[in-house]
Amino acid sequence: MHFAYPPRKTSNPPHYLPRSKKSSSPSSSLNGLLGGLQRRQGLKKIALVGLAVITFFYLISSWTSGGSKRGYAGRPYNPKKPSGKPPAVLVTVFDKDKKYSKAYIDTVKENRVQYAAKHGYKTFFAQASDYDLRGAPNSWTKVVAARHAMTEFPDASFIWYLDQDSFVMNPSLKIEDHVMAPKRLESLMIKDHPVVPPDSIIKTFNHLKGGDVDFVLTQDNEGLSAGSFVLRNGEWAKFFLETWFDPIYRSYNFQKAETHALEHIVQWHPTILSKLALVDQRTINSYSKSESGQEYKDGDIAVRFVDCEKLGIQACENESQKFAQQWRVSFKNS
Numbered sequence: 001m002h003f004a005y006p007p008r009k010t011s012n013p014p015h016y017l018p019r020s021k022k023s024s025s026p027s028s029s030l031n032g033l034l035g036g037l038q039r040r041q042g043l044k045k046i047a048l049v050g051l052a053v054i055t056f057f058y059l060i061s062s063w064t065s066g067g068s069k070r071g072y073a074g075r076p077y078n079p080k081k082p083s084g085k086p087p088a089v090l091v092t093v094f095d096k097d098k099k100y101s102k103a104y105i106d107t108v109k110e111n112r113v114q115y116a117a118k119h120g121y122k123t124f125f126a127q128a129s130d131y132d133l134r135g136a137p138n139s140w141t142k143v144v145a146a147r148h149a150m151t152e153f154p155d156a157s158f159i160w161y162l163d164q165d166s167f168v169m170n171p172s173l174k175i176e177d178h179v180m181a182p183k184r185l186e187s188l189m190i191k192d193h194p195v196v197p198p199d200s201i202i203k204t205f206n207h208l209k210g211g212d213v214d215f216v217l218t219q220d221n222e223g224l225s226a227g228s229f230v231l232r233n234g235e236w237a238k239f240f241l242e243t244w245f246d247p248i249y250r251s252y253n254f255q256k257a258e259t260h261a262l263e264h265i266v267q268w269h270p271t272i273l274s275k276l277a278l279v280d281q282r283t284i285n286s287y288s289k290s291e292s293g294q295e296y297k298d299g300d301i302a303v304r305f306v307d308c309e310k311l312g313i314q315a316c317e318n319e320s321q322k323f324a325q326q327w328r329v330s331f332k333n334s
Contacts (some may be wrong), residue, residue, distance in 0.1 A: 080154070082233045088121045088158040088175045091149045093141045095128040095164065098309070104317045107324050108164055114331050115168040121175075122156065124149040136250040137257040146231065147241040156233050160284075163227040165316060166304040167327050171334040173301045179230050179284060182210030188279040189213070195267050195278075196223050202267040204278050214275040215240060218285040220293030220306075224266070226259050227304055228285040240272055288319060296323075 126145040128138040194200035214232040254260035286296035296303040308316035
């Protein structure tokens with residue numbers, strides 16, 4: 001069965017199709033124009049009503065939330081303020097690679113525990129091997145250990161990190177009074193001073209108040225000294241430690257690892273500099289000898305043996321013995 005072919009299209013179509021009689025009337029064109037305008041005006045009204053409804057519900061939502069900051073999934077973000085129980089946590093990292101004797105490590109732990117017990121503090125001891133540093137030097141552990149301590153003790157007011165090459169020497173001094181009390185801080189702060197001596201163009205803030213400080217640090221003869229520092233526990237401290245521990249800084253081949261990374265971020269991040277107070281070195285970070293910084297004097301809160309490792313670990317242990325005897329006497333008599 002054969003079907004008829006469809007009719008062929010003409011090879012010579014007209015230049016234009018004639019207007020239909022229906023659309024050729026001027027009154028028809030005017031009616032079409034008016035109808036289009038009416039439709040557009042109707043759409044505008046619908047859009048305005050929709051915008052008004054959205055705005056109404058947004059305002060109701062804001063009022064019922066009390067104007068609080070919003071977190072994930074719209075939940076109110078109200079960070080908990082530490083209760084101050086305990087008032088402080090004393091953090092120390094032990095590095096097995098340095099091969100200190102068990103007797104020395106036990107003495108350091110005993111020193112921290114006795115000091116903490118006297119003031120109702122807690123201690124947090126970590127091993128450098130506890131954390132995966134992805135090939136970075138073990139000295140970086142101080143940063144992640146301080147952050148770990150904040151997680152373990154969220155109600156602590158302050159975190160005091162103190163290296164393993166040191167002793168607490170004056171049991172009568174409390175961190176919250178000796179260092180972090182606002183009026184005390186204002187008397188200790190070194191203002192308008194190069195962050196990295198002697199000639200850094202970035203200087204500590206001149207107008208900073210004691211109550212605004214969240215990070216207390218010292219300098220020695222070479223620059224910032226991160227072997228002893230105090231943090232006020234809170235959201236800013238978490239931000240700071242996570243910034244300092246950023247993988248990009250750990251990947252840089254800084255000569256002094258985390259110390260040079262700290263110098264970098266303090267100088268180039270005003271958010272961090274605005275919370276930093278530099279204080280006299282002997283406030284929290286005296287050295288056993290004066291070659292690299294201010295030498296320990298009786299009454300200072302702590303002493304560090306920073307230069308002894310150049311001569312070997314045994315030299316450090318020998319140097320620490322006289323200070324071990326001294327802190328035991330001080331603690332016994334306090």
